[in-house]
Amino acid sequence: MNDCILQVRDLSKSYGAVMASRKLCFDIRRGEVHALIGPNGAGKTTAVNQLSGEILPDSGSILFDGHEIARMPPHRRARLGLAGSFQITSIFENLTVEENLALAIIAHNGHNFRFWRNCLRTPLVRKELPDALARIDLDKRAGIPASYLSHGEKRQLEVGMALTCKPKLLMLDEPMAGMGPGGTVEMSKLIRRLKGNISILLVEHDMDAVFSLADRITVLVYGECVAHGTPDEIRHNPTVRSAYLGEG
Amino acid sequence: MMRSITRASAITVAGGLFFAVLPLVATSFGEEYFISLFSRILIYAIAAVSLDLLIGYGGMISLGHAAYVGLGAYVVGILYQHSYEGQPLFGLLPGSENALVVWPLAVLIAAVFALVIGSLCLRTSGMHFIMITLAFAQMLYYFFVGLEQYGGDDGLSIFSRNQMPVLDLNSDIQFYYLCLFFLVIYLIFVHRLVHSRFGLVIRGANSNNRRIQAIGIHSYRYRLVCFAIAGAGGGLAGALLANQTEFVSPGLLNWTLSGELMVMVLLGGLGSLFGPVLGATIFLLLEEVLAMYTEHWMVYLGPFLVIVVIFAKHGLFGLLAGRGDRNE
Numbered sequence: 001m002n003d004c005i006l007q008v009r010d011l012s013k014s015y016g017a018v019m020a021s022r023k024l025c026f027d028i029r030r031g032e033v034h035a036l037i038g039p040n041g042a043g044k045t046t047a048v049n050q051l052s053g054e055i056l057p058d059s060g061s062i063l064f065d066g067h068e069i070a071r072m073p074p075h076r077r078a079r080l081g082l083a084g085s086f087q088i089t090s091i092f093e094n095l096t097v098e099e100n101l102a103l104a105i106i107a108h109n110g111h112n113f114r115f116w117r118n119c120l121r122t123p124l125v126r127k128e129l130p131d132a133l134a135r136i137d138l139d140k141r142a143g144i145p146a147s148y149l150s151h152g153e154k155r156q157l158e159v160g161m162a163l164t165c166k167p168k169l170l171m172l173d174e175p176m177a178g179m180g181p182g183g184t185v186e187m188s189k190l191i192r193r194l195k196g197n198i199s200i201l202l203v204e205h206d207m208d209a210v211f212s213l214a215d216r217i218t219v220l221v222y223g224e225c226v227a228h229g230t231p232d233e234i235r236h237n238p239t240v241r242s243a244y245l246g247e248g
Numbered sequence: 249m250m251r252s253i254t255r256a257s258a259i260t261v262a263g264g265l266f267f268a269v270l271p272l273v274a275t276s277f278g279e280e281y282f283i284s285l286f287s288r289i290l291i292y293a294i295a296a297v298s299l300d301l302l303i304g305y306g307g308m309i310s311l312g313h314a315a316y317v318g319l320g321a322y323v324v325g326i327l328y329q330h331s332y333e334g335q336p337l338f339g340l341l342p343g344s345e346n347a348l349v350v351w352p353l354a355v356l357i358a359a360v361f362a363l364v365i366g367s368l369c370l371r372t373s374g375m376h377f378i379m380i381t382l383a384f385a386q387m388l389y390y391f392f393v394g395l396e397q398y399g400g401d402d403g404l405s406i407f408s409r410n411q412m413p414v415l416d417l418n419s420d421i422q423f424y425y426l427c428l429f430f431l432v433i434y435l436i437f438v439h440r441l442v443h444s445r446f447g448l449v450i451r452g453a454n455s456n457n458r459r460i461q462a463i464g465i466h467s468y469r470y471r472l473v474c475f476a477i478a479g480a481g482g483g484l485a486g487a488l489l490a491n492q493t494e495f496v497s498p499g500l501l502n503w504t505l506s507g508e509l510m511v512m513v514l515l516g517g518l519g520s521l522f523g524p525v526l527g528a529t530i531f532l533l534l535e536e537v538l539a540m541y542t543e544h545w546m547v548y549l550g551p552f553l554v555i556v557v558i559f560a561k562h563g564l565f566g567l568l569a570g571r572g573d574r575n576e
Contacts, residue, residue: 052462054458073461074461074462075461075462075464075465075466076464078461078462078463078464079464083462083463084462090456090458090459090462091456091459092451092452092455092456092459093455093456094451094454094455095448095451095452095455099448099451102448103448103449103452103460103463104463106445106448106449107463107464107465108464112445112446112448112449112465112470113446113470113473114444114445114446115440115441115444115446115447116440116441116444117440117444117445118440118443118444119443119444119445119447119448120443122445161463162463165463165464
């Protein structure tokens with residue numbers, strides 16, 4: 001249809017007197033890594049949650065792959081191919097690593113009113129599980145409860161779950177948050193591997209990671225888009241420098 | 249890990265053997281009384297396992313599970329009364345004493361009630377869910393208290409157990425083995441269930457309902473069906489209990505029974521399947537023994553429960569089996 005997977009137009013959301021999103025407009029092109037940056041409280045997470053459907057906007061439109069999704073419930077957006085990882089790690093702690101991935105695999109394949117057969121032994125899960133485990137380098141940890149994983153591994157698992165849904169757009173809300181240097185490197189490697197195959201919306205505080213991974217960047221300040229552009233353009237944009245990068 | 253799995257299965261096999269030979273031993277020692285006591289234990293175990301499916305695996309803390317036990321029992325009682333008096337129910341349906349008709353009906357009616365009640369309760373969560381399940385159960389309790397036609401407060405006596413081809417249910421031994429059969433079938437069913445696709449969704453929703461929605465699963469209907477399956481288990485236990493005690497009263501729907509079932513699940517171990525069987529056994533045996541000394545036997549049960557909950561996170565079954573089951 002066009003070369004944009006996601007088009008956000010005039011998206012607004014306020015909490016009382018606070019405008020968390022003011023007429024946001026931005027596009028994400030197919031296959032690009034698009035970063036959303038901004039100082040604390042700029043409304044990045046509010047914006048992402050409106051995309052995923054956790055929060056409904058007051059007004060505005062979100063066009064995803066030709067569908068208007070601004071008022072759609074989260075599980076239907078997920079079925080259209082919008083997948084996300086959360087700012088706070090969000091996996092199924094009481095299930096094992098392979099059960100977590102299996103759950104993500106079966107989510108997009110028909111109904112789950114199947115009461116008898118062990119889920120891990122169904123043909124579908126047997127076919128897709130090895131790849132899903134290998135993709136995030138957790139093959140060796142398959143059988144242990146997710147609650148035993150390190151923080152970095154949990155984030156990897158989370159991204160791995162989002163990927164089993166074969167999403168058209170993957171939203172990563174601060175995937176590096178709380179990680180040591182090793183974890184950050186692992187996550188950057190994972191994102192670089194995915195680049196080009198799917199579109200990614202990256203919300204991240206780690207500026208080195210953002211400028212090295214992103215194709216284009218949108219800058220939010222006080223709920224408003226103040227700049228769009230390539231990493232180079234953003235780096236040299238005077239508004240951004242004064243508002244965000246702490247200069248001027 | 250392997251070792252604790254072996255330990256859990258060893259305990260399960262030992263428990264199975266114990267229940268299998270119990271009537272033979274009891275008869276040879278001339279203590280037939282134990283057969284009826286243990287029939288009761290098996291029946292409560294079915295109800296406790298169904299509650300464990302709800303609480304331990306589904307995270308749906310229902311404080312109204314007795315409602316389904318009571319409904320199942322009343323189906324048996326009411327149909328028996330109509331059959332006994334020869335008067336059709338609502339002037340249309342004849343009563344029945346045939347177990348093959350009455351018991352499936354008891355299970356079905358409990359499941360349908362669970363479906364309706366669950367459809368409302370599952371729109372809430374946390375404390376509200378606990379309270380609203382309790383409220384519905386108490387509504388049914390007072391409904392049966394006020395139902396003078398079927399004995400009201402006094403309950404309803406059943407003069408003879410339901411009939412079944414081949415088996416004679418009035419024989420305590422045959423009835424015992426039938427209860428054991430139902431418990432084993434229900435355990436196998438729930439065990440398969442929690443590892444199936446359906447079970448994975450249920451356990452996932454328990455752990456992180458928001459995430460389940462985000463990966464595209466509308467968890468509400470799965471949890472509702474789970475609620476109904478647990479209700480059906482309660483109904484089965486109720487139908488058996490009515491036959492075992494040959495008596496039905498509103499007390500079976502009261503919150504005290506819901507609380508007792510929850511204590512059995514906690515004692516045995518949440519989310520462990522065999523735990524609730526152990527929990528029901530210990531609870532009813534303690535009641536039996538302590539009640540000989542004092543009618544205030546709960547005074548001793550209370551501290552015991554506190555100790556178990558504090559020192560054995562996975563209940564008595566978890567204590568015996570080590571970390572056998574991964575579901576917390």
